Amino acid sequence: MSVVAIPTLGVDAGSREVKLAVSDGREVVFKASMDTIKFYIELKSDGADLDINKLNALGHAPKYERLVSTGYGRNNVKIEGGVSIPEIDAHVSGALFQTGLTDFTLVDLGGQDTKVVSVKGGMVDDFVMNDKCAAGSGRYLENIAHALDVSLSRLGDCHDDPAPLSNMCATFGESEVIELVSEGVEVEKILAGANRSVVLRLLPMVVKFRPKVIVATGGVAKNRAIREMLAEETGVTVIVPGDPQLNGAIGCCLS
């Protein structure tokens, strides 16, 4: 992969968090992330171009000369002095850099979006994204963890004896959980059930590409149980790069 040696700020304006990464053109030298709502409030978005240099989170960042952005945000607001690239390109670029692999199936598990991309010879060969529903996304897991008052890291430890949960709807998922609690089902099993429902939602999108190796990115990739279930169901190795959540921003700053 060719890397342009110009110090670059990469911005991945996601649905839940805005991720920032600065490269010197070869290596990533700065990383940060912040809440999406706070990002827009801090920059006083009025629909006009945002001046990203005013962002406090970038106060200690090294100097950059160009800016590359991706994510939902870029379709609604332009970032001053920046160019934007599609999310698929940003995430593939980040995964190529972070793993050094050129042939893999990328599974990006974001806050509201799931992307599965078949990468061959370092290029996008085909991709699918989830349908219009947050069930099976990071937001769904957050809702479940919130309903059961547990941390996301504890959720990620729950793998065994999953309670049967439908994966129909992120919102009604909560009431399903409450019902299971009222029936006396152990919390660990309910959490394992939530993890499993995410994997079941993901599986049809992944198997169609007949993966040989899976690279998992996005916040949900930090969930150990989901990684393990995905590896068990597909029979292939699941690799998680060092910064799964910052993968899109890293891809931007090295694009």
Next chain:
Amino acid sequence: MARIGITTTVPSEIIFAAGSVPVDLNNIFITDINRSAYFEQAEVDGFPRPLCGWIKGMYSACLDHKISEVIAVTQGDCSNTHVLMEIYRMRGVKTVAFNFPYGRDPAMMKRSIELLREYFGVDEPAVEAMRVRLNRVRAKLGVIDRMTWRDGVVTGFENHLLLVSSSDFESDPDTFEVKLDRFIIEAGQREPMEQSVRLGLIGIPPILDGLYPYIEEHGARVVYNEVQRQFTMPFGGETLAEQYLKYTYPYDIGPRIDDINEQISTRSIDGIIHYVQSFCHRQMEDMIFRERIDVPILTIEGDSPRPVDARARIRLESFIRMITRRKGAVA
């Protein structure tokens, strides 16, 4: 002159020959300034939220436009339409049945047409004369289609809008034909468009706004609207029954896929966008298309009449970019 509502393409030759005019309820819904209100009104009246948006729109548009008679397609369309007909009747709208025989049986098709002809009280020669008349208009839509994919002077949206109108000929074939004549002259003077990526749009006509312009802004254009082209009866036929048997849409998917694959080759199509309607049984067809079509396919889902959302935009942009790179790699 009685206005007869239709929910999908039916032999409009019979309606015109009877001195009535067909009104495609889909078209009066989607082109109405109140289309969002139509959609919402149907839900207020009790239509379930998880239900095809076209059904909701047709329900309200029919009542609002005071259409008092509708042709109910009881084979070759969806089960939602069947119940829509029951609801129309409950609201005082008269309905008459028409079948596209699933197995493409010529005798059954002939009988279906006879029943509709008898209902409207018209004889065969009058219907045949109308078929010849309407096929002249359809031939002009064929010219516009060629100007889209071969000459590159007609946009994908213009192609969609004009071809989709051949279900009811905008209720007036003479005026519609004049409109087409003028359009052909005007478009013939244009410079060809420059987008290098050539896409086909398959599946039911999209309910979303701004799909075609968005595609064009990103370096691609639609050179094939599958179902809209089928509405123009591109295969013709010696008789009315034969013509409506060659029409691919109401029957099994095999001939549809053959037609799509042939057009992918003829029109040098780089990728297919499969538009699916939320809650439509036709979403399942995606499985079959993905196995039997060799160019890349992107599936885009729409629910209600509104602009293409951020999710669909991201997908379209990435899809076009992927095809552009593939083309670059091959070239």
